Amino acid sequence: MKTLGTYSAYLENALRQERFPDAPANLYDPLRYFLQLGGKRMRPMLSLMACKMYSGSFEQALPAATAIEYFHNFSLIHDDIMDNAPLRRGQATVHEKWNPSIGILSGDVLLVKAYSHLAHYEANLFQTLFKIFNQTAIEVCEGQQMDMDFEQRNEVNEAEYMEMIRLKTSVLLGCALQMGGIVGGANPKDAKLLYTFGEQLGLAFQIQDDLLDLYGQSAEVGKQIGGDVLANKKTLLSISAKQAANPTQLELLQQLEQTLDPVFKVQQTQELYTVLGAQHYCAQQMQLHHQRALNSLEQLENVGSKIELTELAEFLFSRTY
Amino acid sequence: MKTLGTYSAYLENALRQERFPDAPANLYDPLRYFLQLGGKRMRPMLSLMACKMYSGSFEQALPAATAIEYFHNFSLIHDDIMDNAPLRRGQATVHEKWNPSIGILSGDVLLVKAYSHLAHYEANLFQTLFKIFNQTAIEVCEGQQMDMDFEQRNEVNEAEYMEMIRLKTSVLLGCALQMGGIVGGANPKDAKLLYTFGEQLGLAFQIQDDLLDLYGQSAEVGKQIGGDVLANKKTLLSISAKQAANPTQLELLQQLEQTLDPVFKVQQTQELYTVLGAQHYCAQQMQLHHQRALNSLEQLENVGSKIELTELAEFLFSRTY
Incomplete structure (x- = not known):
């Protein structure tokens, strides 16, 4: 997909333009x-693509896209502290490289800066975008709390899990697209x-992540096969x-959750999941949400070419497992 | 001051009206x-008073006042984690009563909720208030970082210290008043x-705090005399x-900073500070900023009675030392 690279380069360049003050260092x-650790910049890219579908150009969605990317990075910095994660994209996390206090405070100011970018729009558009953004921000916090709560519980049912991943990860993708579309002139x-x-x-993508973790090719997934199983996630x-x-x-x-031998644990769990039809069920659910996404795209009216978003959706699910 | 109690009761009641969701608990x-640990509600009160000076009523400033109070509490929750403080207003801090992760995340969502209240105003007023609020939010984060940085340094000069307390505490008072005035109809x-x-x-008040800590009557200050000296703050x-x-x-x-006997340490430092004229100098500086505050108040035009803010300023400096 050629366009992905174009948007990505545009975003990287734009993000580099922001001049944070020198002090306090x-x-x-x-x-x-x-912010320079990279990442796919998927969320802001969605804002740009959605905007372009309506207005024919994507530049006017940059402030909204930046707000989304800053929010995402704010949540990563804080999540990394909560998860006690030493690495992010192969590099030291903020609280590891500096300390947890600096992680908290620099995350806070990044959230505030996200709002600043949103305020670049004229008053009415700003207020419209703000309300979507703020509702999403609340939901992402709720999703993160649910995720932490689930770690402490013995049982979590499917509906609870799906609601958690919807809030923690999917609503921000929805918000990015909706804001981009509105900036471009989409009707309600x-x-x-x-x-x-x-x-x-987002839901389909998260389920795919769960599947790839256990059934993916490790080189492609870029991490150890069965990491979720080993962590009893x-x-x-x-x-x-x-x-x-x-x-x-x-x-x-339940016995396998207590098993210490990692190779045996992953292998046995994988086999049992397959016997129980879990792999098949998850693949079905992934397809279901993927199809729902495409159905929504089809219903769009008054819109230019949908090719970019269609291709993006295809691209996201080209990861093999 | 009768009005203080009236505003305070109004604010307590209004803050109790907010229904946060039950889950995630x-x-x-x-x-x-x-939020029910209390406090003087000084900041939101300033918004209400400023609004009333212009419009004759204070109710329309409630959303701005609530945003200010939420922001203040967000910053306290996060600061308490960074300072490793076990108590706030005599009660366990959030990270103590729950855990640091919950402190981070509930603080985050409180900041987002602060913005939500601001968005209650119509689009143009919202954007005007938002820009003041957001600039202030950035400055408060900068002030907190400077404060943490100063703890690690041997020397901090007077200008740096004054800028730190201006950012960390004073700008939010300014913001509260400015927003309240604008809601009431104040001109730029x-x-x-x-x-x-x-x-x-705010600057005068902070200097008064520094003075009271060492020269105040402990019953009135409500904490140990010389706490700052004992902590080498x-x-x-x-x-x-x-x-x-x-x-x-x-x-x-410098020797006194290493002294272990607390009574001796506080007594000797106090005497030396007095000999060096530090007490006198600080009292002068406090008066200077207090007078600058009153001068600003005097210059206000197109305004109803200034009596409430004048009395509040007097009340704040009636603490003896």
């Missing part, structure tokens, strides 16, 4: 550091459809496997 | 808990004067004492 150096009906497209794409795979298990199989699953 | 329970010149009134009042007192000291006195001050 311990507040702004972490932002300079973290189209704006809502764009939101649903992003939300459903609750995913749609583990939840749907437990749902389908009879008492004997359930006991086996 | 670990996200919203900390906010319910922290008056709005700026209101800001300066708050900013200078940099204050205007300690900085101006070092400024005035000759090499022998400077060495004595």
